[in-house]
Amino acid sequence: MSRVVLISGSLRRGSVNSAALRAVRRIVESAPGAPEVISLPIGRLPFYDGDVERSGAATAVQAARALVADADALVISTPSYNGAVPGVLKNALDWLSRPDGASPLAGRVVAVLSASPSGRGAIDAQPALMDLLDACEAVVVEHPPVAIRRADRRLDAAGEMSDPEVLAALRGLVDATFEAVAILAGQRRSALA
Numbered sequence: 001m002s003r004v005v006l007i008s009g010s011l012r013r014g015s016v017n018s019a020a021l022r023a024v025r026r027i028v029e030s031a032p033g034a035p036e037v038i039s040l041p042i043g044r045l046p047f048y049d050g051d052v053e054r055s056g057a058a059t060a061v062q063a064a065r066a067l068v069a070d071a072d073a074l075v076i077s078t079p080s081y082n083g084a085v086p087g088v089l090k091n092a093l094d095w096l097s098r099p100d101g102a103s104p105l106a107g108r109v110v111a112v113l114s115a116s117p118s119g120r121g122a123i124d125a126q127p128a129l130m131d132l133l134d135a136c137e138a139v140v141v142e143h144p145p146v147a148i149r150r151a152d153r154r155l156d157a158a159g160e161m162s163d164p165e166v167l168a169a170l171r172g173l174v175d176a177t178f179e180a181v182a183i184l185a186g187q188r189r190s191a192l193a
């Protein structure tokens with residue numbers, strides 16, 4: 001495992017989803033072999049436009065594709081906006097689902113979590129996100145759902161996710177992600193043998 005890419009579905013500076021991913025970063029970076037962890041800033045991507053794609057796609061899109069193509073795994077944390085993923089995240093996944101037949105998401109291990117100040121932890125956005133990832137042929141990490149409820153109350157004075165219960169759940173998700181990457185690598189090795 002050499003590279004993990006993090007995607008927050010929220011652009012807000014004080015985002016609880018981005019705080020959850022900063023905690024994921026700390027967990028991954030403390031793992032043996034410490035893979036490189038890179039955040040993908042999806043707010044810089046233009047709206048998907050087939051004409052822009054046909055004319056060579058924007059630099060930010062090409063950079064995002066290259067980053068994902070080089071990653072062993074992605075971790076996506078999403079809020080729920082009216083029961084679905086925010087448009088900015090859907091837009092990023094639409095770009096990453098292209099070009100048709102050569103999406104960098106295809107065969108990529110992706111772990112999903114959600115966070116919200118509400119009592120449901122934005123869990124209602126997770127099925128739609130998983131359906132989207134399935135459509136992109138990503139390998140969604142199998143793990144009991146991680147939905148951080150009352151997420152704003154789990155932050156410390158520095159705005160970091162420090163709640164032990166949350167950190168334990170995130171550690172479990174990171175472990176499952178590492179395992180999924182190892183299993184997939186083993187399967188690819190045996191397919192080549």
Ligand SMILES: Cc1cc2nc3c(=O)[nH]c(=O)nc-3n(C[C@H](O)[C@H](O)[C@H](O)COP(=O)(O)O)c2cc1C
Pocket residue numbers: 010011012014015016017018079080081082083084115116117118120121122
């Ligand atoms: C357009 C919009 C729709 C929202 N819909 C929901 C919702 O359906 N369920 C929910 O729990 N929170 C909803 N919220 C509140 C978000 O969960 C809350 O703003 C959360 O903090 C966003 O995540 P972030 O802190 O990572 O930005 C909505 C917020 C916005 C702006």
